[in-house]
Amino acid sequence: MRPILKWAGGKAKLAGQIADAFHEPCGGTYFEPFLGSGAVYLALKERGHIASAVLADANPKLVEVHLAVRDAVDDVLAEIEALPKEDWRERYYDIRELYNLGPCSGPRHAARFIWLNRAGFNGLYRENRSGRFNVPIGRYTRLSIPDEARIRAVSEALASAEVICADFESVIDRAREGDQVYCDPPYVPLSPTARFTGYCSLPFDLPEQKRLARIAQKAALRGARVVLSNHDLPVVRNELYPTARGFEHVARPRVARAISRAARSRQRVAEVIAAIGPLADDEAA
Numbered sequence: 001m002r003p004i005l006k007w008a009g010g011k012a013k014l015a016g017q018i019a020d021a022f023h024e025p026c027g028g029t030y031f032e033p034f035l036g037s038g039a040v041y042l043a044l045k046e047r048g049h050i051a052s053a054v055l056a057d058a059n060p061k062l063v064e065v066h067l068a069v070r071d072a073v074d075d076v077l078a079e080i081e082a083l084p085k086e087d088w089r090e091r092y093y094d095i096r097e098l099y100n101l102g103p104c105s106g107p108r109h110a111a112r113f114i115w116l117n118r119a120g121f122n123g124l125y126r127e128n129r130s131g132r133f134n135v136p137i138g139r140y141t142r143l144s145i146p147d148e149a150r151i152r153a154v155s156e157a158l159a160s161a162e163v164i165c166a167d168f169e170s171v172i173d174r175a176r177e178g179d180q181v182y183c184d185p186p187y188v189p190l191s192p193t194a195r196f197t198g199y200c201s202l203p204f205d206l207p208e209q210k211r212l213a214r215i216a217q218k219a220a221l222r223g224a225r226v227v228l229s230n231h232d233l234p235v236v237r238n239e240l241y242p243t244a245r246g247f248e249h250v251a252r253p254r255v256a257r258a259i260s261r262a263a264r265s266r267q268r269v270a271e272v273i274a275a276i277g278p279l280a281d282d283e284a285a
């Protein structure tokens with residue numbers, strides 16, 4: 001099942017390899033603390049791998065979209081229907097202004113968010129320092145909004161899930177024996193100048209990456225299996241997720257990504273899917 005939103009770093013294409021890294025369907029609770037568009041949850045749910053789920057992201061405006069799609073899908077569809085179609089290019093900046101005026105939750109917010117995600121440049125989500133969404137208009141010739149069937153299917157897939165706005169630590173801390181956690185944080189940059197912090201107002205620098213690795217290892221020691229993705233860089237393999245601390249490097253896929261702001265510069269970049277747990281006490285250095 002395809003997600004409604006385009007999201008930077010979206011993992012729809014890696015869902016099969018992520019499922020393999022878990023080894024088996026989730027018998028306990030599935031946690032996804034860096035939810036983004038929900039591409040991985042939706043793919044694993046469709047395969048029947050997930051019964052109970054906790055889905056979270058630190059971006060409150062994104063989380064409100066998932067909540068409205070889950071709880072008020074008819075109203076979200078009606079609000080989308082009322083947004084511009086043929087004249088979308090002339091109306092883009094009006095809709096962006098209305099979005100910034102609010103509301104910041106509910107069906108109207110969700111519809112405007114989805115519309116801007118499709119009409120704005122490259123599906124980017126970026127806010128200025130005062131929290132105003134400031135992405136310019138996209139270069140598309142046609143506006144493509146997900147159809148009703150897809151939005152209803154996503155709503156149904158979210159129906160049984162707990163969806164919250166939270167920092168990853170409080171979410172992963174809930175994982176216990178038999179649970180699965182998939183972590184897709186903002187990636188370690190490929191070069192010092194390639195920094196991308198556009199998802200939400202919080203930075204995700206090396207100390208944050210290290211905090212995540214520590215929290216993942218603790219969850220593994222409690223009996224959970226944790227799968228993480230990141231760029232395939234020496235600092236990721238050797239410092240963040242080293243085999244000496246119980247991490248396995250289960251796959252190293254090459255993925256086409258738009259790594260710069262220029263829409264046409266999609267390049268293949270190497271990523272690593274790491275996994276840890278369940279661990280016995282003496283397995284963690």
Ligand SMILES: C[S@@+](CC[C@H](N)C(=O)[O-])C[C@H]1O[C@@H](n2cnc3c(N)ncnc32)[C@H](O)[C@@H]1O
Nearest residue numbers: 007009010011034036037039058167168184199
């Ligand atoms: C690479 S994206 C996830 C993409 C997702 N896997 C998908 O397929 O769409 C990373 C996400 O982490 C969220 N994020 C950033 N810092 C966070 C934090 N401290 N705790 C939880 N989520 C965070 C961002 O808002 C963003 O949606």
